[in-house]
Amino acid sequence: MTLYLCPGVHPPSLSERLCQVLGLTQVLILPTSTHPPYSPLHVFDFARQQGLDELCFLAFSAGVVGAMGAAWMWQQQGGRVKAIIALDGWGVPHLGEVPLHRLSHDLRTDQQSGWLGVGGDRFYADPPVAHLELWAYPERARGLWLAESGLRQYTDAATFMRAMLRRYGELD
Template structure:
């Protein structure tokens, strides 16, 4: 029997951060979510959408059903921010387009190691990559004005599981600065009112 979709936090009208994991043990996502904790509180109103076992994380249809069960119809739902990893970037991108075309507000898509997945849309996009090669080759398929890549390179799943320990570069067309993946997420999520200072 498939496990049902569920919402991690009660819903309110502030932006909702939707977590779309990849195909990996759930402990990696638990560790990622633990990194998004400050003084025992999750950032803002994080809603975690999990596909039932019969659906892969790259199923935009399954993610849409789960998100609508939590938030209702896109046009009347609060704005969403997508944080997706690996295969989850495929589902999150499809879901973001559906949500937008159905009258919902998509503020941003954070694609964590979504190599080979086009990340384009009328929302802010951010790519986080586990190495410089993935960063540069992924940008050919779209990315934001500001992105992150690990340096030194880390294993693919380590970027999701250990963002607080993954050092690298925040890069834009005009500058680059050394930071961790977690600090990059905090800085840019904070711009949408979801992160605590």
């Protein structure tokens, strides 16, 4: 298992729902009741305690802050990071050489995130959805998948996430 969920500050039931929607069965979830998701050190320490060698981050909101910093630290310690799939990571710059895929709840957030490093394929909801809906109900968030190659496809956030997870060997 290398998939590491870094939720935001919200009820754990929403992360459990996301796992069900995406069909995730083997996943490490940061316990936000004891580890603040916005703290790279806490995110890093929890992963280290699990004895893992490589990680693939799926992070939301405040969890993107923790995941991005933890990924950088993980690499500095000799670990491998497959990718970061970041949902609504406003204001979080792309650190290092880790493949990054951003999902945004609207076009404006997607455009603003571009200044901080777009990474690879990305997705934005169109029409816009509420911030928390992107995590809790990704199958309802319809929008554009913008491939690194320049191709554009209308789909939903759940389909986009499943494709990225398959790309990195985290989903059958």
